[in-house]
Amino acid sequence: MRLSKKICMVGAFAVGKTSLVRRFVDSIFSEKYHTTIGVKIDKRQVELHENSVQLILWDIEGVDIFTDLNASYLRGASGIILVIDGTRPATLDTAKELISLIENTISDYRIVVLFNKHDLEQEWAMPAALTDSLNIDKDSIFFTSAKTGENVEEAFQHLTELICPPEVVDK
Amino acid sequence: MTINPGDNTEKELLAGILLQLDIAAFEYIEGKLIPISTPPNWFDELYLLNIDHQHKSSEYLLSEAFPFIENFIYDAKNIWQCSNQQPLRSGLWSECLDDLYELNLEAIAMKIGNHSLLLIANETSHFELRRKVYQNARNLALKNERLESSIQLHQRQLQQQLEKLYKKDNSFDGVDDDIENESTAVLICRHDGSVEVFNKALIDIYAMSEETRLSEKSLLKKWSEEAERQYPEIHRVLQSGQHWEGEFETFDNNHRKKWVRLMIAPVFDQNNELEHYICVANDISNIKLSAKEIELLTQIDPNTHLPNRRSFWNYLTEQIDKSQETGTSLALLYLDLDHFKQVNDDLGPEQADFLLNAVANRLKQCLKKQDFIAHLGGDEFAVVIKNIVDQQSLSKIAQRIRENIYRDISFGDFTLNVSTSIGIAIYPQHGLKPNLLVKNADYAMYHAKEMGRNQFQFSSPYSKRHIKRKIHIEQGLKSALSNNEFKLLYQPQISLEKQGQHRIEALIRWHHPNHGTITPADFISIAEESGIIIDIGRWVLETACKEIKSLNKKGYSAKISINVSPKQFKYSSIIDEVKAALEYYKVDPSQLELEVTESVFLDDLEQVIKQLELLKGLGVTLALDDFGTGYSSLNYIKQLPIDILKIDRSFISELPFNRHGCTIVESIIAMSHQLSIEVVAEGIETKEQLEYLRNLGCDFVQGYLFYAPLSSEELISLYQSLQPKQ
Numbered sequence: 090m091r092l093s094k095k096i097c098m099v100g101a102f103a104v105g106k107t108s109l110v111r112r113f114v115d116s117i118f119s120e121k122y123h124t125t126i127g128v129k130i131d132k133r134q135v136e137l138h139e140n141s142v143q144l145i146l147w148d149i150e151g152v153d154i155f156t157d158l159n160a161s162y163l164r165g166a167s168g169i170i171l172v173i174d175g176t177r178p179a180t181l182d183t184a185k186e187l188i189s190l191i192e193n194t195i196s197d198y199r200i201v202v203l204f205n206k207h208d209l210e211q212e213w214a215m216p217a218a219l220t221d222s223l224n225i226d227k228d229s230i231f232f233t234s235a236k237t238g239e240n241v242e243e244a245f246q247h248l249t250e251l252i253c254p255p256e257v258v259d260k
Numbered sequence: 261m262t263i264n265p266g267d268n269t270e271k272e273l274l275a276g277i278l279l280q281l282d283i284a285a286f287e288y289i290e291g292k293l294i295p296i297s298t299p300p301n302w303f304d305e306l307y308l309l310n311i312d313h314q315h316k317s318s319e320y321l322l323s324e325a326f327p328f329i330e331n332f333i334y335d336a337k338n339i340w341q342c343s344n345q346q347p348l349r350s351g352l353w354s355e356c357l358d359d360l361y362e363l364n365l366e367a368i369a370m371k372i373g374n375h376s377l378l379l380i381a382n383e384t385s386h387f388e389l390r391r392k393v394y395q396n397a398r399n400l401a402l403k404n405e406r407l408e409s410s411i412q413l414h415q416r417q418l419q420q421q422l423e424k425l426y427k428k429d430n431s432f433d434g435v436d437d438d439i440e441n442e443s444t445a446v447l448i449c450r451h452d453g454s455v456e457v458f459n460k461a462l463i464d465i466y467a468m469s470e471e472t473r474l475s476e477k478s479l480l481k482k483w484s485e486e487a488e489r490q491y492p493e494i495h496r497v498l499q500s501g502q503h504w505e506g507e508f509e510t511f512d513n514n515h516r517k518k519w520v521r522l523m524i525a526p527v528f529d530q531n532n533e534l535e536h537y538i539c540v541a542n543d544i545s546n547i548k549l550s551a552k553e554i555e556l557l558t559q560i561d562p563n564t565h566l567p568n569r570r571s572f573w574n575y576l577t578e579q580i581d582k583s584q585e586t587g588t589s590l591a592l593l594y595l596d597l598d599h600f601k602q603v604n605d606d607l608g609p610e611q612a613d614f615l616l617n618a619v620a621n622r623l624k625q626c627l628k629k630q631d632f633i634a635h636l637g638g639d640e641f642a643v644v645i646k647n648i649v650d651q652q653s654l655s656k657i658a659q660r661i662r663e664n665i666y667r668d669i670s671f672g673d674f675t676l677n678v679s680t681s682i683g684i685a686i687y688p689q690h691g692l693k694p695n696l697l698v699k700n701a702d703y704a705m706y707h708a709k710e711m712g713r714n715q716f717q718f719s720s721p722y723s724k725r726h727i728k729r730k731i732h733i734e735q736g737l738k739s740a741l742s743n744n745e746f747k748l749l750y751q752p753q754i755s756l757e758k759q760g761q762h763r764i765e766a767l768i769r770w771h772h773p774n775h776g777t778i779t780p781a782d783f784i785s786i787a788e789e790s791g792i793i794i795d796i797g798r799w800v801l802e803t804a805c806k807e808i809k810s811l812n813k814k815g816y817s818a819k820i821s822i823n824v825s826p827k828q829f830k831y832s833s834i835i836d837e838v839k840a841a842l843e844y845y846k847v848d849p850s851q852l853e854l855e856v857t858e859s860v861f862l863d864d865l866e867q868v869i870k871q872l873e874l875l876k877g878l879g880v881t882l883a884l885d886d887f888g889t890g891y892s893s894l895n896y897i898k899q900l901p902i903d904i905l906k907i908d909r910s911f912i913s914e915l916p917f918n919r920h921g922c923t924i925v926e927s928i929i930a931m932s933h934q935l936s937i938e939v940v941a942e943g944i945e946t947k948e949q950l951e952y953l954r955n956l957g958c959d960f961v962q963g964y965l966f967y968a969p970l971s972s973e974e975l976i977s978l979y980q981s982l983q984p985k986q
C-alpha cells in the first residue's frame with residue numbers, strides 16, 4: 090500500500106519555489122529565473138518510519154500583481170510549504186497575506202515556512218524580529234537554500250513527519 | 261448544438277474539429293470519463309506515461325493519471341450538476357512528455373444540453389508568448405523591489421550615522437562634509453522647522469534656486485501635508501517623537517510632480533527634549549514610473565515593446581475624452597507594412613520579428629516622446645499625435661515615417677526595404693468615437709495601398725466610399741459565380757483581308773445585384789488579388805466553349821478568343837483545364853484562342869513559354885493583348901510562341917493624326933508580319949482609323965465603328981443577317 094500526500098508550494102514570485110522543488114526532486118539548481126505560469130506537479134518518495142510516502146508537490150505560480158493564488162488549487166492539501174525570499178522584505182508581507190488566505194480556505198493541514206536564499210548572506214534582509222512576526226511554530230521555520238541544498242531535505246522531511254503521524258504510517 | 265453519437269458525419273466533423281484545435285474531449289457519464297472521439301496523440305502518450313496499468317475499457321482514469329484533473333473534477337461537478345452554467349476553466353498547468361518537451365494544458369468543464377463535458381486543451385503554442393510577457397514583467401518588478409529595499413537600507417544607515425555624529429558633541433557642526441556628496445537628500449531642522457543643514461541632493465530634488473535655498477524652512481511642513489493624504493497618522497507619529505518613513509507624491513519648485521521616499525527621525529537633546537529632525541529623502545519617481553510600466557507590461561507587445569492593441573484602445577478612448585473636454589483635436593495614423601506576408605514567409609518568424617523591431621525603433625526615432633506608438637499586432641502599427649491638426653504638418657510627419665521605415669534594413673548578410681502604407685484620420689473631423697476614427701484611418705490606409713502602397717492618405721469621403729465599394733466588390737465576387745451574375749459578351753473582329761472567318765473576342769460583364777453592371781477594369785484586379793480569378797477564368801473558358809459549340813450547331817463556325825490572367829498560369833493547371841474543356845464540349849481547338857497580356861512574362865519567362873507551347877500543342881492559338889503599353893519590345897516578341905498580336909487601343913485612338921503613334925503602329929504591323937504574326941487593332945471608332953489601318957495591311961479590326969459587344973442572342977441574329985444559313 091502506498092500513502093500519498095498533496096503538498097502545495099506557495100509564496101510571492103521568484104522566492105525559489107520551483108528551485109526548491111528541483112533541488113528536492115532532481116537535486117539540481119539553476120541561477121536562471123524562469124518564471125512559472127500556472128501549476129506544475131512533481132512527485133517524490135520519502136522514507137518515513139520504514140515506510141514510504143509519496144509526496145505530490147504542487148508548484149503554484151507565484152503571487153504578484155497579475156496573479157492571485159487560485160484557492161481551489163489548495164483543496165485536499167495535507168501540507169503547505171510557504172516560501173519567503175530572505176533578501177526581499179516584501180515577500181514576507183505576501184506570505185502573511187497567504188497565511189490568512191490558506192486559513193480561510195482549507196483545514197486539516199500542516200505548514201512549514203522557508204526563508205530561502207539563505208546563501209545570500211550579504212543581501213539578507215530578514216532580522217529575527219521579522220521572522221518571529223509570523224505566528225508559526227519555531228520548529229517549522231527553516232532557513233534554506235535551493236542553491237546549496239541547505240535545509241531543503243530537512244524541511245520536506247519535517248513536513249512529511251507532521252502530516253504523517255506514526256500511527257497513520259504504520260497501518 | 262447537440263452531440264448525437266448516432267450521426268456518423270456529425271461525429272466525424274466533431275472529431276475533426278477537436279483534433280484541429282488540439283483538444284482531448286471527454287463526456288462524464290455515471291462517474292466515468294469517456295472520450296468523445298480519439299484524443300490527440302500527445303494526450304494518449306501523456307496518459308500512458310502517467311497511468312500505472314494499461315486500461316482496457318473505453319474509460320480514461322484521468323483522476324488517477326493527473327492529480328491536477330482530479331482536483332479540477334470537484335469544481336467541474338458544480339458545472340455539470342446544473343444547466344445554464346458558464347464553462348469553467350482550470351487555469352494552466354504543465355505536464356512533461358519527456359525531459360525536453362513540456363506541454364501547457366488547460367482543462368475546461370462545460371455542460372451542453374444534458375452532456376457533461378471535460379475538455380483538455382493544448383495551449384503550448386500560445387504559452388511562450390504569455391510567459392515572455394510575464395517573465396519581463398517579473399524581472400522588472402524584481403529589479404524595482406531590490407532598488408527600493410536598497411534605498412530603504414541606505415536611508416536607515418545614513419540616519420543612524422548622522423544621529424551618532426550628533427550624539428558625540430550634541431551638535432551638527434561638521435556634518436556638512438559628510439553629507440555634501442551624498443546622493444540621498446538630507447535636511448536637518450529644528451523642531452520648529454527652521455533649517456540647520458541640507459545638502460545638494462535636496463536642492464536637486466526640489467529644483468531650488470539660489471535665493472530660495474536658505475529661506476526654505478517650510479519643507480517639513482510641506483512634507484507632512486503632502487504625506488498626510490496617504491498617511492493620516494504622520495502628525496501624530498512625529499509629535500509623539502517617533503520615526504516615520506513612507507512614500508508619497510511631492511511637488512518641486514517648478515510644480516513638477518515627483519515621488520519621494522522620506523524618512524524622518526526625531527533627535528533628542530540631553531534633557532530628552534525633542535530638539536531636531538533628521539530628514540532623509542530619495543527621489544523614487546523612476547521606480548514608481550516603472551512600477552506603472554510593469555502594470556502596463558501586460559499591455560505591451562513582448563517583441564517590439566510597444567503598447568499593444570488593448571492599450572491602444574484604452575489610450576485612444578482616454579485621449580478622445582480629454583480632447584472633447586478641452587476642445588482640442590488629435591490625429592490617428594494607421595500603418596500597415598506592404599507585402600509583409602510575403603516577407604514573413606520568405607524570412608521566417610525570427611527574422612520577421614527582427615524586422616518588426618526595426619520598424620518599431622524607427623517609428624520611435626522619427627516621432628516625439630509624447631507621441632503614442634502602438635503595435636497592434638502582425639504588421640500593423642498606430643500612432644496618436646495630440647494637438648496637431650493641420651494637414652500640412654501631419655503630411656510632413658507621415659512623410660518622415662514613410663521615408664524612415666523605407667531605409668535599408670540590414671540582416672547581417674543581406675539588406676531589405678519594407679515600405680508602409682499610412683492612413684490618417686483626425687478627431688473630430690473624421691470621427692467623434694474611437695471606433696469610427698479607427699475605421700476611417702483604416703479606410704484611408706487601405707486607400708494608400710490601393711494607390712500603389714508606400715504612401716499616406718488622409719481619410720476622406722472618397723477613400724471611404726471607394727474602399728467600401730471595393731470591399732463590397734470583394735465580398736460580392738465570392739458569391740457572384742454561384743449566383744450566376746457573370747455574363748460573356750461577344751465583340752466581332754472584322755477581317756480586312758480574308759473573307760469568311762468569324763473572329764470574336766469574349767468580354768466578361770458582372771451584374772452586381774446592388775452596384776449594377778461592373779466592368780472588368782473594376783473587378784479583375786480584385787479577383788486576381790483574392791485568387792477568385794482562377795474560378796472566374798475556368799467559367800469563362802467553359803462558357804466560351806459552350807458558345808462555340810452552340811454556334812457550330814447553328815452552322816456558324818467562329819473563333820472565340822478569351823482573356824486569361826497571369827494568375828491562371830501561375831496557380832492553376834490551365835493546360836489540363838483547356839484540354840478538358842475542349843474535349844468535354846467537343847470543340848475544335850482551332851476555334852479557341854487565348855489572350856494573354858505582357859505581364860504574364862514578367863514572372864518566369866521560360867516557364868510561361870513552356871506552358872504556352874504546350875497550349876499550342878493542343879491546337880489553340882495565342883494572342884498577345886494590349887501590345888505596346890507594357891514592357892516588351894518588338895524584338896522580344898520573337899521569342900514568344902504567339903500567333904496574333906493586339907495593338908493597344910491607346911495607339912489607335914490617336915491615329916492617324918499623331919505622328920509618333922503612326923510610326924509605332926506602322927512598325928508593329930511591319931515587324932509582326934515579318935515574324936508571321938497577324939495583327940488585330942482594337943478600339944476602332946472612326947473611318948479614318950479604319951482606312952489608315954487597312955493601308956498598313958492590318959489583318960483584323962475590332963471596335964464600336966463595327967459592333968459593340970453583343971449578347972449571345974444578338975450575335976446569332978447578326979450572323980443570320982450577314983450570312984443566311986446554308
Ligand SMILES: Nc1nc2c(ncn2[C@@H]2O[C@H](COP(=O)(O)OP(=O)(O)O)[C@@H](O)[C@H]2O)c(=O)[nH]1
Binds near residue numbers: 125205
Ligand atoms: N542564491 C539563491 N538563488 C535562488 C535560490 N532559490 C532560488 N533562487 C533563484 O531565484 C530565482 C527565482 O527562483 P524560482 O525557483 O523560479 O522562484 P519561484 O518563482 O518561487 O518558483 C531564480 O533565479 C533562482 O535561481 C537560493 O536558495 N539561493
Ligand SMILES: [Mg+2]
Binds near residue numbers: 148151
Ligand atoms: Mg516557480
